[in-house]
Amino acid sequence: MPAAITIEKLTKSYKGLLALDNLDLKVESGTVYGYLGPNGAGKTTTIKILTSLIKPTSGKAYFFDQDVTKEPETALINVGAVVETPEFYNYMTPNEILSYFGKLRGLKNPEIEDNSSRCLKLVGLDNWKKKRIATFSRGMKQRLALAQALLHDPQILILDEPTIGLDPRGMVEVREIFRSLKKEGKTIFMSSHLIREVQEICDSVALIDKGRLILSNTVESLFEKSDSVDIEMKLVKPPPPEQIALVKRMGGIESLTQVDPTTLRISYKGSFDDVVLLLKRIVNQDLKIYSFKTLQGDLEAVYMKMIRESVR
Ligand SMILES: Nc1ncnc2c1ncn2[C@@H]1O[C@H](COP(=O)(O)OP(=O)(O)OP(=O)(O)O)[C@@H](O)[C@H]1O
Ligand SMILES: [Mg+2]
Structure with missing residues (x-):
């Protein structure tokens, strides 16, 4: 079976600034993968290329054996994503938002209803599904974004700093969600600045800086380095x-x-x-x-x- 995500010689330059520099990375299916790096390292750029929001200057990125830089629609069928702090229309409710995204994803109405209610329960917004988003805190919008990413039950989740804006309890809850998704065999690729969080829930990590890979390894082996x-x-x-x-x-x-x-x-x-x-x-x-x-x-x-x- 091919890796869930394969990044090959990925390069992105913004008018001379090299945001990604020949990046290679492999995420095996079923792993929770932490993507670390200081501000400006190129994490969001990688995630935007993976989700086809921007095109790379050169290089390739695959989900299983589908190249997202060539065939984004097919490659992204099995992918759910949250990129940067999500914004939703304030006058809409979670039910309406998820119904809208469900239709975009090509789901049928009964499926949308079932999946929406399951996902909203999972992220703890069950009691808010008919409330206007205008009244939501940042953490609640973050949860809604996660529900939207999970709506079509994708195999792969791509998350850019998924617990940003959550209070400590919210963080613990979201980590629990990730653990149960991992048990279902899903692959999670998440950027984070919270090293302890990564240490707690990820199997593997990659560290990048200035668009280059500095290390990638299992979390376990990183700890065994010195005697x-x-x-x-x-x-x-x-x-x-x-x-x-x-x-x-x-x-x-x-x-x-x-x-x-x-x-x-x-x-x-x-x-x-x-x-x-x-x-x-x-x-x-x-x-x-x-x-x-x-x-x-x-x-x-x-x-x-x-x-x-x-x-x-
Ligand atoms: N649209 C853009 N135009 C020009 N430069 C950009 C653009 N987007 C990102 N960059 C630059 O590319 C580099 C990588 O940015 P990126 O947002 O990928 O970093 P990051 O690792 O996500 O950082 P952070 O931890 O702060 O979110 C930075 O130097 C940034 O200034
Ligand atoms: Mg970023």
Whole structure:
């Protein structure tokens, strides 16, 4: 089976500005794929090409084996998308909006009714389906956009920052929706700035910067990179220098920096079991610790490192 999404040497220039530069990417069917990168990296540009809102300067993009740059209508039959903050006509209701999109998608009336009510339930707008959108918050419009993307039960979902504008509870709910869609075997390709969110729900990630791919990998393998652990400890009061010296001499400590008077950063070589022992020994030193966390396995750290390296 071909990959759900295949991007080949995709290039887009806007009057001399290279927004995408020979980008290659593959998203296997059934995966939740996080698309990361700093502002202006080219995420939305990629998504607009995938959804045929703009044409690439060169290169190809396939859904399964259909080239969206050549035959957008056929290629996009199995795709639902939310691109940028959605705007709807204020005087319409969710039911009317979905009926309109359903007709555009070529669905028949009974199917539109069934699917609308299922999708609105899924995104938590069940009680709002007959209310005018004029009264909706940004988060509610975001949910409606998601319902519209899901209306024809597509195999592939393309989402540009799907949880932007949602409150924390809304974010958790949308993540739950993604998990259940994944269980149904759907492929989700989503751009995001929320690294923790990506870490939580995605199987794989790609990181781009200045239109170029910096890395793509499974989320799991990104965490297994190093055999040393970064630990951050916060203390109630600044520790005396002799105590710091004692900690420094403990086995496995590769480096210790005092980030500020009450924060210590430790690079420690050892397994997570060893970390437990280290914590015990440090507590025995009578250091007043109120927070102790390992930073390894943190996508944020990987992300910052990759971006820094790409700048060089
Ligand atoms: N219509 C346009 N005309 C000219 N330049 C554009 C246009 N759209 C995007 N760009 C430029 O292309 C680059 C990539 O923009 P894009 O919107 O794809 O970034 P992004 O990764 O989505 O960023 P963000 O995280 O801020 O949403 C940027 O330098 C942007 O200024
Ligand atoms: Mg964008």
